[in-house]
Amino acid sequence: MAQTVTELRNEIRVAVGRFEREESAPFTKEDLAAICDAVGYEIDTSGRLPPKAEMRAGILWKVGVLEDDNPEEVSSSFRKDELEAIETAVQ
Template identity: 80%
Template sequence: MAQTVDELRNEIRVAVGRFEREGSAAFTKEDLAAICDAVEYEVETSGRLPPKAEMRAGILWKIGALEENNPNAAPSSFRKNELEAIETTVQ
């Protein structure tokens, strides 16, 4: 049976050391920072975390879904096929 987007998000959260969420919940900045670390995209974490769009773009660039690290080219949330690729990478 195919996984839902929420199930994929939770599997990614668990794989990067975060906790599962009940119901539909988008990734928080902390979730995205943990995913960035798992895909080896470095973000500055000593102060404020960068904008979500910047982290999403970096993640997609690292997994090969974007040709360049461009926050303007990143979607406002991950699509199911992108979540599947992220899950494969962080597992």
């Protein structure tokens, strides 16, 4: 049976050391920072975290979905196929 978007998000959260959510919820900046670390996308964590779009673009670039880490090329949340690629990368 195919996984739902919520199930994929939770599997990714657990794989990067974050907590599952009972309800469907988009990734927080902290979730995205943990995913960046897991896929090897370097971000500056000494101050404020970068914008979500920047982190989403970097993650998708590192897992091979995008050709570069341009934030203008990403939507406001991950699509299911993108989540599947991220889940594969962090497992």
